[in-house]
Amino acid sequence: xxxxxxxxxxxxxxxxxxxxxxxxxxxxxxxxxxxxxxxxxxxxxxxxxxxxxxxxxxxxxxxxxxxxxxxxxxxxxxxxxxxxxxxxxxxxxxxxxxxxxxxxxxxxxxxxxxxxxxxxxxxxxxxxxxxxxxxxxxxxxxxxxxxxxxxxxxxxxxxxxxxxxxxxxxxxxxxxxxxxxxxxxxxxxxxxxxxxxxxxxxxxxxxxxxxxxxxxxxxxxxxxxxxxxxxxxxxxxxxxxxxxxxxxxxxxxxxxxxxx
Amino acid sequence: xxxxxxxxxxxxxxxxxxxxxxxxxxxxxxxxxxxxxxxxxxxxxxxxxxxxxxxxxxxxxxxxxxxxxxxxxxxxxxxxxxxxxxxxxxxxxxxxxxxxxxxxxxxxxxxxxxxxxxxxxxxxxxxxxxxxxxxxxxxxxxxxxxxxxxxxxxxxxxxxxxxxxxxxxxxxxxxxxxxxxxxxxxxxxxxxxxxxxxxxxxxxxxxxxxxxxxxxxxxxxxxxxxxxxxxxxxxxxxxxxxxxxxxxxxxxxxxxxxxx
DNA sequence: CCGAGGTGTTCCACTTTATGGAACTTGAAT
DNA sequence: ATTCAAGTTCCATAAAGTGGAACACCTCGG
Numbered sequence: 001x002x003x004x005x006x007x008x009x010x011x012x013x014x015x016x017x018x019x020x021x022x023x024x025x026x027x028x029x030x031x032x033x034x035x036x037x038x039x040x041x042x043x044x045x046x047x048x049x050x051x052x053x054x055x056x057x058x059x060x061x062x063x064x065x066x067x068x069x070x071x072x073x074x075x076x077x078x079x080x081x082x083x084x085x086x087x088x089x090x091x092x093x094x095x096x097x098x099x100x101x102x103x104x105x106x107x108x109x110x111x112x113x114x115x116x117x118x119x120x121x122x123x124x125x126x127x128x129x130x131x132x133x134x135x136x137x138x139x140x141x142x143x144x145x146x147x148x149x150x151x152x153x154x155x156x157x158x159x160x161x162x163x164x165x166x167x168x169x170x171x172x173x174x175x176x177x178x179x180x181x182x183x184x185x186x187x188x189x190x191x192x193x194x195x196x197x198x199x200x201x202x203x204x205x206x207x208x209x210x211x212x213x214x215x216x217x218x219x220x221x222x223x224x225x226x227x228x229x230x231x232x233x234x235x236x237x238x239x240x241x242x243x244x245x246x247x248x249x250x251x252x253x254x255x256x257x258x259x260x
Numbered sequence: 261x262x263x264x265x266x267x268x269x270x271x272x273x274x275x276x277x278x279x280x281x282x283x284x285x286x287x288x289x290x291x292x293x294x295x296x297x298x299x300x301x302x303x304x305x306x307x308x309x310x311x312x313x314x315x316x317x318x319x320x321x322x323x324x325x326x327x328x329x330x331x332x333x334x335x336x337x338x339x340x341x342x343x344x345x346x347x348x349x350x351x352x353x354x355x356x357x358x359x360x361x362x363x364x365x366x367x368x369x370x371x372x373x374x375x376x377x378x379x380x381x382x383x384x385x386x387x388x389x390x391x392x393x394x395x396x397x398x399x400x401x402x403x404x405x406x407x408x409x410x411x412x413x414x415x416x417x418x419x420x421x422x423x424x425x426x427x428x429x430x431x432x433x434x435x436x437x438x439x440x441x442x443x444x445x446x447x448x449x450x451x452x453x454x455x456x457x458x459x460x461x462x463x464x465x466x467x468x469x470x471x472x473x474x475x476x477x478x479x480x481x482x483x484x485x486x487x488x489x490x491x492x493x494x495x496x497x498x499x500x501x502x503x504x505x506x507x508x509x510x511x512x513x514x515x516x517x518x519x520x
Numbered sequence: 521c522c523g524a525g526g527t528g529t530t531c532c533a534c535t536t537t538a539t540g541g542a543a544c545t546t547g548a549a550t
Numbered sequence: 551a552t553t554c555a556a557g558t559t560c561c562a563t564a565a566a567g568t569g570g571a572a573c574a575c576c577t578c579g580g
Binding site for chain 1: 262263264265267268271272274275276277278279280303304306307308309311313314320321322323324325326327328329330331332333465499502503505507510
């Protein structure tokens with residue numbers, strides 16, 4: 001285990017449910033001796049990757065890492081524009097929205113806008129979600145070829161719920177539908193009780209792809225409201241696509257325009 | 261230079277104006293041989309810290325880091341972050357510091373750090389001051405539009421001192437200067453005999469705005485010391501802004517130094 | 521007041537990894 | 551085809567990281 005691999009492993013320990021970590025916790029999670037873990041965490045803190053909370057005992061991600069996401073956001077016009085659109089949609093709709101990116105077969109959020117409704121999806125995708133079982137993931141997978149998706153999910157997976165894709169065949173089938181309608185939808189899958197609509201947009205110049213997503217509590221959203229979310233999200237995604245020059249949306253612009 | 265230090269140094273290369281990096285750029289910025297830099301970036305990519313853009317040439321931060329930044333930005337509040345910075349400044353400078361919030365046309369302190377100098381400002385926390393006649397107030401007012409400020413101060417006020425703004429026109433004029441230099445300053449206004457420097461930072465996601473302030477006895481502070489306070493306060497405000505994603509400060513380069 | 525059980529740190533011989541100069545490959549422009 | 555810069559690989563040397571065990575430091579409860 002190189003220092004770099006251990007460092008990344010430590011960072012992967014953090015999640016929405018674990019915002020700080022101790023030497024013993026990390027040693028247990030990484031299956032490393034306490035001595036190494038102690039030195040590793042201290043070295044990471046000295047390097048600015050982590051910071052200690054009180055005097056010294058618990059570690060959490062440091063300013064360097066927290067600032068990185070922010071500076072990337074303002075440097076990437078795609079994320080920036082997508083975020084602006086999501087912010088506008090959230091203000092209009094009241095449900096939670098976020099912008100996500102894919103890393104291998106997982107997706108994680110990069111910006112987040114809590115909804116204004118009393119009941120809204122609170123915890124964003126702080127922890128990476130499996131790309132096959134969330135709307136954001138499938139919206140981005142739909143931009144790849146079937147062969148690429150097969151390569152990404154060579155191993156079978158345990159279904160996360162009854163409504164989630166059970167195997168690669170069902171996933172590919174659902175991706176075909178995503179390509180046809182322009183958006184991906186999840187219903188009570190990786191996030192239980194949560195429904196989500198997502199559209200993916202790519203910037204040809206930088207090779208980035210992001211997903212714009214609106215997530216809502218299934219119980220409170222009517223069919224009409226769902227249609228409205230889809231309409232607004234498609235329009236927003238088209239706006240972003242036009243700004244960054246995403247050919248996929250330009251060619252489908254008219255076909256995707258819903259009648260109502 | 262340990263691997264960890266090099267890793268952190270690479271991450272520090274990324275900023276609002278540099279969202280991706282090449283081997284040669286990194287080698288030049290870090291003053292490392294190309295051979296090491298080549299291996300380092302590749303190792304960081306293999307660990308998931310970076311990702312390559314096309315086939316292989318430019319590197320950018322990976323989803324692991326961007327996701328971490330996002331899910332922890334809101335984990336610690338704006339006030340806590342600002343308070344930590346003020347505490348650090350107070351320890352370094354010796355003068356009193358506090359974090360304030362605005363409520364309508366008044367501001368009040370929410371945290372307070374007494375200076376270590378024998379003669380220091382001891383303003384009670386919680387006592388509201390008129391926003392037009394203190395540095396904290398004007399630093400936050402400067403983030404609003406002139407129309408919003410006019411609406412807030414529709415009624416004329418009795419000047420609190422000869423150096424304080426006498427009317428709305430003078431206030432707006434001084435707010436313009438605050439916007440230009442990035443900090444607000446008061447001199448013998450609502451608090452007699454006291455000078456203060458303040459910077460305001462806002463969290464876009466929650467809409468909060470706070471002001472970081474250093475207050476000192478006018479009689480004991482030299483011009484050089486005042487300049488030093490301004491320099492440190494601006495740097496501290498920039499750090500907080502980078503953490504919470506305040507776009508107003510993003511245009512200026514951020515020095516996220518490791519814990520020294 | 522003392523000891524048990526937990527966490528975290530330090531020590532040290534040993535092993536793996538990183539280092540950097542030079543040679544080599546690649547790619548694109550001329 | 552030639553050139554130049556970017557990027558990678560090679561290899562002996564130097565510098566890290568490694569892990570077991572001993573040690574330090576807590577907090578409880580007897």
